[in-house]
Amino acid sequence: MNPTIVSRFRRDVSFTGEHLDLAGTAVPLKALTPGQGAALKLLADGDRDDAELAAAVTALDGETGLLRWHMLFRGLNTSGLVEHAVREDREDRADGEDGGTRESREVIARLRLVGRGTTLLAPAPAGPARLSRFAEARVVDGTLTLQAPGRHLAVELAPRAAGLLGELAAWSTGVPAPILRLLATAGLLAPGGPGEDVETAERSHAQWHPGDLAFHARTRTPASASGYGGTHPLGDRFPPEPVSPPPAGTRTVALPVPDLERIAAADPSLTEVLERRRSIRAQDTEAPITLDQLGELLYRSLRRRGTMTGGDGQELADRPYPSGGAVHELEVYPLVTACEGVPPGLWHYATDRHELELVAEPGRATAALVSEARGAAMLEADPQVVLLVAARFGRVMWKYETVAYPLVLKHVGVLYQTLYLVATAMNLAVCGLGGGDAAAFATASGRDPLLEGTVGELVLGSRPRMEG
Structure with a gap:
């Protein structure tokens, strides 16, 4: 496994060449350089690693343009306009008699914004890591998705990466750092370490049952979830129920x-x-x-x-x-x-x-x-x-x-x-x-x-x- 961090614009963001379109709202971009425009186009086209983005900038702006690009890219992350993923680059044996190999790329984990906030990546833990006991796994649109209570980010896992959850049930050093970065950014890793397990040692964490904390955070932290308030989520599929239930019986x-x-x-x-x-x-x-x-x-x-x-x-x-x-x-x-x-x-x-x-x-x-x-x-x-x-x-x-x-x-x-x-x-x-x-x-x-x-x-x- 050769995992790499890659980035792209959020699914509801597009790049027109002059500004960003966020769900129908124009987000202005001031004084874009040719290199910045090229890098933004790459982000709009799909997942790109830092080397690809830097190459696009330097090809048109030179090495001096990298600093301005990094500042712009950080601003996009601070505004939550970019999502990150872990791409696995590997060589697979090709079909046929020549016995050759071919390179394949597959995104195995993705950090998604599900509420409101930043998508700036956190560093990977320096020592052993463990999944938080509050981490919640559920299926969303056919994808295994992890989210921590009160967090505005979630991590989607492909089948090849889902097995890592078992590895992270206990303190482990066997999970690749890029995946740990995504999990850490989403608040899915337990704080502390093997000798200082905060989630069981400190009252603030120990007193909460995972289900209770998830319910509390989902309903009391609007930035961590979409659909807060009167959104009529079933309005286009079902009529409203009548104010009176049907008669319960004849007597x-x-x-x-x-x-x-x-x-x-x-x-x-x-x-x-x-x-x-x-x-x-x-x-x-x-x-x-x-x-x-x-x-x-x-x-x-x-x-x-x-x-x-x-x-x-x-x-x-x-x-x-x-x-x-x-x-x-x-x-x-x-x-x-x-x-x-x-x-x-x-x-x-x-x-x-x-x-x-x-x-x-x-x-x-x-x-x-x-x-x-x-x-x-x-x-x-x-x-x-x-x-x-x-x-x-x-x-x-x-x-x-x-x-x-x-x-x-x-x-x-x-x-x-x-x-x-x-x-x-x-x-x-x-x-x-x-x-x-x-x-x-x-x-x-x-x-x-x-x-x-x-x-x-x-x-x-x-x-x-x-x-x-």
Whole structure:
């Protein structure tokens, strides 16, 4: 293997002879010399090594033109307009009877800009190198791609170079320096060395799970990813999902509409509710929650107050709690074991009609969800109601890209608080749970977990007399 660093313009950059075109935007280049123009044309045509670029400059500008070229080339890298690769030059045995050889060139690794930032190359490590435990490998457009959390660069690996990942699972000196330079530039190598493994020795690194850090960095570091904000990534392939899901079943229970004026006059103040709010891990088994109470809680917390159409054609909703872009993707499924006026089973709350729709009769699948919630809340008996919070992911992911799932989680948080405050004002027992089983919900509800899955759970019931 004879690897060499080569460079070319980014895939969305072209050279007109006078300026650069960056995705339709002209980037001016001042006072180009003939040699600089020739070198820029080589970069636009494909991968070139430093020797080829220097030869093009000196042929027209002389040796004195190299300094100006190096300054220009550094500026292009600082602006992130150039990408680098490792090309393997080797001699292969030619077919035929003469037994000769022929030279072949193959790019085996490429450094790509996937966010915003510089593409200046870092030096290769002086000693042993190891792949960072936070490095993430995934397939992008048919190519194995590595990226480190929060980094704006990624490294694409051809099959001939992919085997080096096994070599770099431990501290190694057997990987060619040009490939190490690409990995180091992308932040994919572990800091320190065999005797000073920062990723396990220092708290700042050791406390993070790779999946958590990748999620945090992707959604909180806009420069490290494309598609931040409302980009409508699926807008040209799928229509937006309607604001209301299809009916869940034929059996329904109408919920009484509470008198909000009467409630507003009798409710405790917001300050009092906030001060009284706490998780209550006990329920009154002798006097369970009633249909009226469950209906009032759902009405005050998440009924649909209205609909509208966004400028992008997506149907939007208005509910008592906030939602990014007014998409309101959350649906609540009350899993009832004991509620006066509501038969046991898994129900769906229809926010537009203020009624419950039966999704599943009690059975092994619903019992598993009840048991899990009981254990998570440390209750002595089955919870009277488990409020399963599900997300219709397409409502958010049709419009948003990088921030889509974080928005879902933010919405879960504000819904939790809304349910907590309303339940406290109603003197009900409520306790939010820190986790749940989306697969168990899919089994019980029959929902496709990639289209609609649980993202939160709360247990709800009547408040014990001692807690009054």
